[in-house]
Amino acid sequence: MGADTQKAIFEAAKSLIETKGFSAMTLRQLAAEVGLQPGSIYRYFESKDALLQALMNQHMLSLLESWNKVEGKGEDEDEDEDPVSRLRAFVAFHIRYHIERRADVIIANLELRALGDDYRADVVTKRSHYEANLRAILAEGVKAGVFPQVDLEVAAYAIIAMLTGVCFWYRSDGRLSIDEIIEVHQKLVLQGVVG
Amino acid sequence: MGADTQKAIFEAAKSLIETKGFSAMTLRQLAAEVGLQPGSIYRYFESKDALLQALMNQHMLSLLESWNKVEGKGEDEDEDEDPVSRLRAFVAFHIRYHIERRADVIIANLELRALGDDYRADVVTKRSHYEANLRAILAEGVKAGVFPQVDLEVAAYAIIAMLTGVCFWYRSDGRLSIDEIIEVHQKLVLQGVVG
Numbered sequence: 001m002g003a004d005t006q007k008a009i010f011e012a013a014k015s016l017i018e019t020k021g022f023s024a025m026t027l028r029q030l031a032a033e034v035g036l037q038p039g040s041i042y043r044y045f046e047s048k049d050a051l052l053q054a055l056m057n058q059h060m061l062s063l064l065e066s067w068n069k070v071e072g073k074g075e076d077e078d079e080d081e082d083p084v085s086r087l088r089a090f091v092a093f094h095i096r097y098h099i100e101r102r103a104d105v106i107i108a109n110l111e112l113r114a115l116g117d118d119y120r121a122d123v124v125t126k127r128s129h130y131e132a133n134l135r136a137i138l139a140e141g142v143k144a145g146v147f148p149q150v151d152l153e154v155a156a157y158a159i160i161a162m163l164t165g166v167c168f169w170y171r172s173d174g175r176l177s178i179d180e181i182i183e184v185h186q187k188l189v190l191q192g193v194v195g
Numbered sequence: 196m197g198a199d200t201q202k203a204i205f206e207a208a209k210s211l212i213e214t215k216g217f218s219a220m221t222l223r224q225l226a227a228e229v230g231l232q233p234g235s236i237y238r239y240f241e242s243k244d245a246l247l248q249a250l251m252n253q254h255m256l257s258l259l260e261s262w263n264k265v266e267g268k269g270e271d272e273d274e275d276e277d278p279v280s281r282l283r284a285f286v287a288f289h290i291r292y293h294i295e296r297r298a299d300v301i302i303a304n305l306e307l308r309a310l311g312d313d314y315r316a317d318v319v320t321k322r323s324h325y326e327a328n329l330r331a332i333l334a335e336g337v338k339a340g341v342f343p344q345v346d347l348e349v350a351a352y353a354i355i356a357m358l359t360g361v362c363f364w365y366r367s368d369g370r371l372s373i374d375e376i377i378e379v380h381q382k383l384v385l386q387g388v389v390g
Contacts, residue, residue, distance in 0.1 A: 021309065023218040087388065110305045114216065138388065148390035154371065154379040155388065161360025162353045169352055176349065184349045192387035193282065193333065193350065195343035 006044050008034045010058070013051055014103040022052055022111045052111060053119040059104040060126035066097060067133055083141030084190065090134055091189055092182045094163040099178060105167045131156050159189055201239050203229045205253070208246055209298040217247055217306045247306060248314040254299040255321035261292060262328055278336030279385065285329055286384055287377045289358040294373060300362045326351050354384055 012033035016025045027048055031038045045051040070093050071086075098105050112120060134156045141147035166181060176184075187195070207228035211220045222243055226233045240246040265288050266281075293300050307315060329351045336342035361376060371379075382390070 019308075021216065021218050023216050084389070110308075113214075113305075141388065147388050150382070150388065150390075151371065151375075151379045154376060155383060157360060157364055158357045158380060158383050159388075161363075162357040165352060165356025165360075168356075176346065180346075181349060184346045185353060187345070188350060188353055188387060190387045190389045192383060192385045193336065193342050193345065193354075194279070194385045195345075 002044075005034065005036070009036075009041065009044055009051070010055060013055060014107065017052075017055075017111060018103040018106050022048075022107070022114045049114075049116060049119070052107075052115060053122075055104075056108055056112075056115065056119075056123045057126070059101070059108055060123060060130065063097065064126065064130055067093060067130065071133070083137055083144055083146050086137045087141065087189065088186050090137060091159075091163060091186045094160065095166050095182050095185060096178060098164055098167050099170055102167050105164060109164070131160060134159060162188070197239075200229065200231070204231075204236065204239055204246070205250060208250060209302065212247075212250075212306060213298040213301050217243075217302070217309045244309075244311060244314070247302075247310060248317075250299075251303055251307075251310065251314075251318045252321070254296070254303055255318060255325070258292065259321065259325055262288060262325065266328070278332055278339055278341050281332045282336065282384065283381050285332060286354075286358060286381045289355065290361050290377050290380060291373060293359055293362050294365055297362050300359060304359070326355060329354060357383070 009030065013025070013030055016030060016033065025048075027041050028038045030051075031041050041051075045054065067090075070089060108123070112123065115123065135152045138147060138150065138152050138155055142149055142152075163185060166185070170178075170181065204225065208220070208225055211225060211228065220243075222236050223233045226236050236246075240249065262285075265284060303318070307318065310318065330347045333342060333345065333347050333350055337344060337347075358380060361380070365373075365376065
């Protein structure tokens with residue numbers, strides 16, 4: 001029961017923060033959403049800040065774990081291990097993963113400043129671990145001579161910003177399917193506009 | 196005096212919103228920052244929402260105007276008018292303009308949801324006018340056969356997200372100069388990772 005309630009609090013909090021913003025959300029509203037007495041929320045989170053930190057932490061851990069699974073899958077198949085294929089896989093993974101978790105993306109991007117310094121440092125470190133995967137793919141490509149020299153840090157930031165940006169305009173009833181959007185981004189990341 | 200006070204309110208509001216968020220900022224704090232009685236703020240803005248709308252509106256108008264000046268400058272020089280040069284100029288302009296206006300970028304990106312629907316629609320329309328400049332450059336390149344076919348709308352969103360992303364990690368005491376950062380992005384936008 002405890003785990004279910006915690007999950008219900010998470011989901012309700014995500015939805016409230018996505019719509020109203022973290023600062024405008026009160027624990028009283030959150031408790032009402034999940035049918036708890038206001039004071040009972042504290043059995044699950046010691047403060048509103050701790051709740052935000054737990055939400056962001058969970059999002060980053062789950063992102064890291066999911067990417068590790070995608071990378072792990074290709075280990076037995078040699079044709080999936082060249083840098084171009086890995087980069088294409090990263091683009092597809094990142095867009096698909098984040099499009100399905102719009103609330104998490106909005107919270108991670110818009111509420112980072114609401115976190116205390118220590119909590120923020122922790123989220124930034126986890127984010128950096130995730131970005132390191134992309135930097136490693138780029139470095140491998142440069143080393144193999146498939147990609148020309150590029151500043152790995154800036155390139156990784158730029159690619160991730162481009163891919164995450166999809167969440168801010170994508171609509172499930174829009175003109176293009178997720179697959180088509182992924183294809184445009186794979187092409188842009190790999191070949192740029194000039195092609 | 197009125198215009199100076201209004202400007203002081205703008206600057207103080209930007210700084211408060213950047214640090215604390217719009218929802219957490221009170222008009223009382225804002226008035227204190229600029230040395231006004233709380234009630235006097237209403238001589239300049241009829242509500243907190245109207246202030247946010249004015250800030251975003253000013254940011255978008257000034258962005259559009261600044262880009263028009265950049266484009267205008269090249270009109271007499273034929274060598275600046277090919278799509279590749281125009282795209283390179285757009286990349287440099289967008290990064291440079293936004294890096295110098297970090298507070299505006301944070302507000303425009305993080306507080307859009309705090310605007311009422313009508314205000315938001317107006318900002319989104321202005322943003323779309325700005326994006327249309329990039330789409331036009333891309334379309335011209337495709338038409339001229341310099342750029343291969345690409346979805347103009349998605350490509351414009353992707354490029355702008357990539358470029359604006361710089362504001363979220365750039366530090367003036369960082370490893371790379373603005374010029375170096377611009378160069379990496381011009382290369383990524385034009386040639387992608389494969390080069």
